[in-house]
Amino acid sequence: MSDDVASIPSTEGPAERLGRDEIGTLFLFEALDRGQLEWLSEHSHVDHRAAGELVYAEGEPATSLFLLLRGTASMRRNVRGDDVELIRTDQRGAYAGATQAYLDQETAGAYGNSLHAVSDCDFLVISADAFAWLMRTWFPMAMHLLEGLWVGLRNTNEIIGQRERLLALGQLSAGLTHELNNPAAAAVRATGALRERVSAMRHKLAALASGRLDAAMLGRLTELQEEAAERVAKAPQLTALDEGDREDEISDWLDVHDITGSYDVAPVLVQAGLDVEFLDRFTLAVPADCVDSALRWVAYTVETELLMNEISDAVTRVSTLVGAAKQYSQLDRAPHQVADVHDGLASTLVMLGGKLGRDIRLVKEFDRSLPPVPGYPAELNQVWTNLVDNALAAMQGKGTLTVRTERDGDQVLVSIGDTGPGVPDELRQRVFEPFFTTKGVGEGTGLGLDISYRIVVRRHGGDLRLRSVPGDTWFEVRLPLQVSPAG
DSSP: OOOOGGGSOOOOTTOOOOOHHHHTTSTTTTTOOHHHHHHHHHTEEEEEEOTTOEEEOTTSBOOEEEEEEESOEEEEEEETTEEEEEEEEOOTTOEEESTTTTSOSGGGGBOSSEEEESSSEEEEEEEHHHHHHHHHHHOHHHHHHHHHHHHHHHHHHHHHHHHHHHHHHHHHHHHHHHHHHHHHHHHHHHHHHHHHHHHHHHHHHHHHHTTTOOHHHHHHHHHHHHHHHHHHHHOOOOOHHHHHHHHHHHHHHHHHTTOTTHHHHHHHHHHTTOOHHHHHHHHHHSOGGGHHHHHHHHHHHHHHHHHHHHHHHHHHHHHHHHHHHHHHHTTTSOSSEEEOHHHHHHHHHHHTGGGOOTTEEEEEEOOTTOOOEEEOHHHHHHHHHHHHHHHHHHHTTOEEEEEEEEEETTEEEEEEEEOSSOOOHHHHTTTTSTTOOOSOTTSOSOOSHHHHHIIIIIITSOEEEEEEETTEEEEEEEEESSOOTTO
C-alpha cells in the first residue's frame, strides 16, 4: 500500500459519488472535518448490488472497503466446506472488506470473509489504497494503536483458542477413559475367569467319559446341559430376598444329594435360573455316583455362559461409549444439520459420567416426541457440556441434576437444573460476560457461558436464560424449530 496521496486516483467519469454532507452522516466518518469529507467524496463511489449477489469473495485480494448505505447484507465465512453466516445487518454505515488495509501484515491483503447482498443494496466503496492512506495520514497515533491491538488480539486469541481446545480435549478424553475403564476391566476379568472354567469343563468331561456313562446317558446329559445354557438367557431378575431364598433351597438339595461345595455351586445355579425341578430330572439322567461330577460339569457350562454374557455386555458398553464420543464430537458429520437434541444431551451425559458421583442424582425428563432441530450439533454439545459441568461444579458432589426437554411454541426448550446454592443477585447479570468466572485461580478459563450464549443466540437464533434461587438454579435454552432467515 502506498502512502503517497498522489498515487491514489480520485473517482472520475460516470461513477456515482456520494456528497460530502451525506458521507458525514455515516457513523464512521461523523467526526471528520469538511476537507476530509470532501476528499472521501472524491475518492469513493456508490456501488449497487442486486439481492443474492456476491459483493466480494473470501480469499480474494482485499481491494476495497464497503460501507452499507441501503439494504441488508450478510457476512459469511467458509468453515470446513460449510458456509457459516457471521452477521446479517441492515444498519446504515456498517462496513466490511479491506478493514485492515492499513496494517503491514500479509493477512491484510485478502478478504477474510465473503459479503453477500441479501436484498438490493447500495454501498459506498473506498479503495484499499485510499483507506490505508487516510488512516496512516489522518490518524497516525490511532493507526499504531490499532495495529498493536490487532496483533495483540490475534496472538491472544491463538493462545486462548489453543488452551480451550486442549481443555476440551482433556475433558473429553478424561471422561471417556474413566467410563471405558470399568467395562474394559470387566471384560479382562471375565476373560481370565472364562479360560479357567473352560479348562475345568474339559477336564470334567474327560473324567465323565472315562467313567460309567454310556452313550445314551451322555446324550441325555448333553441335552440337560443345553437346557441349562438356554435358561441362562431367560433367567428372571430376582430380588435380593428371593435370590437368597432360592439359594437356600438349592443348597439344601445339594447337601441332601452329597454334592460337595454346595455354597459355591448354588449361587451359580440360581443365577442361571435353574431350580429343584431341574435338579430332580438331572439325577434321573446319570448314575448316583456320577451326579457330583456331572452337576459340576453343567455348572461350569452355566458359568461360561454367564461369563460370555458379561464379556458381551462389557464390549457393548465400550461400543456404546465410542458411539457416544463420536456423537459428541460430530467428527464425521456435516457442521449444519437437522438433529435430535436428545442424542447430543445423552452423549454429553455419558462423556461427563465420571463427574456424576454417588451423591449426584440424575433426572432425565425427555419429551421424545419433539421434532429435530436445525443447527450445529457439535456446537450445541459444547453448550450442554458447559451447562452440565457448571451445574455439577455448583453442587460440589451432592444434589440433583435435572435435564429436561419440552416444546415451547415454535421452539424446543432444553432446561438444565441443579440444587446448588444458586447464583447471587449481584453476579446474575454477569454470568454471560466473556472470561467471567466464579472459580478459583487455575480452575479454568471461565464458565463457558459467554461461548454458550453466542452459540445459542447468535449462531442458532435462540435464547439462553438463567433462573436462580438458592437450591433451584435453571439454565433454559430455547432453539427455533425452523431455520432462521439468517441461516
